[in-house]
Amino acid sequence: MDEPASALDPIATSQIEDLIDDLAEEFTVIIVTHNMQQAARISDQTAVFLTGGELVEFDDTQQVFENPESQRVEDYITGKFG
Amino acid sequence: MIDGDQAVNDRYLDLESECISLLALQQPVAGDLRLVTASFKIITDLERIGDLATNLAGYALESSGDRFPEIDLTAIGSLAKRMVTEAIEAYATGEDEWACREVAALDDDLDARCEHASKVVVRYLLGFELEGGGDGGTDTDGEESVDGEGTNVERLLADVSLLLYTIRDLERVGDHAVNVAARTLYIVESDAALVR
Structure with a gap:
């Protein structure tokens, strides 16, 4: 996913991040982001x-x-x- | 010393608020994160050292003086003070990991001195009891004790209590100095060994 939450508001961003978290139970998810807080928050x-x-x-x-x-x-x- | 405690408490609350603001507004990471979180803990230790210094000043005011001249409280106090100074200097320079470990090593010496001092007092009390001091024995000056208000026994117990409180609090000052050194080492080297 390339900048999956770019320019989104916090609520939409949260929904995207929850979805990524769910997907990560079965798939490896690779995200490109310039948002350091987001990278720290949702990646392993x-x-x-x-x-x-x-x-x-x-x-x-x-x-x-x-x-x-x-x-x-x-x-x-x-x-x-x- | 006692009057100065309020200023320490006020400064502590200001710094605590600054740390919370930095965490909330700047979201520090890496070295910045270690600095803010460790500082958040260190100011608590410094505030507690201020409280203990206030206690010690109070004991000094109440104490009648030199019942146990063989216990060198000044040396114990100087060692504790040195540990606090070295720990804070290491934090201030942010690069002296050797000094942090030195503070931890000094704490072993401080603990040993405090334990020895406590044993001296306990041994004295045991001897005092065996000699029948509680029933009108002698104090360290060989002075006859008398019953009633203001007896030597009561003065002895008051002095012993203050002395043991003083030893205990000086030992705790050393413990807080080690905490400061440990958190500083965490900032400098990301080494949490001393914290544990």
Whole structure:
């Protein structure tokens, strides 16, 4: 799913995320999003692609958002560089 | 010291409110998240240290002084103060993980000193009882005790209670300093080993 909740209001976003959660019981769901809060909220694992499409880090979501391995990822998700 | 506690409490509430606002409005992650959540815990420890300092000041006001000169309360207090100072400096610089572990190591020394001091008091009380001090024995100055209002026994019990409370609270100050150091280590290295 490419930006499945982009430009949606919070209620519609919540419905989409609930649907993804239900689907995840039977399927692997891959989501592309620029919304860091959404990625942290609904994913089990996170891959971070930065400038040029380079895969910089891939790990459990909790690890990525609590203590990322890469300083570039840390800077990106904390908003220190875009 | 006692008058200063209100300022500490007020500052604690301000910082608590700031932490909640940061969590609610900024949704911090990674290092920022560790900083805010650990700080949220650290301010609680600092507020408790303020309360304990207030207690200690109260004990000092009530205490009649030097019944147990062999117990070096000043040394115990200095050690606890050093631990708090080092823990806060480590938090302030945000890069001194060695100092965090040093605080934890110092706590073992503080605990040992406090345990020893408590045993000195208990041994004294046991000796006092065996010598029949409760029925008019002697205090540490060899002074004869007398029954009735203001007896040596009552003064002894008051002094012992204050001394044991003082030892207990100084030991707790050290525990809170270790908490501050542990949370700081979590911020710096994402290492929760000391927290556990």
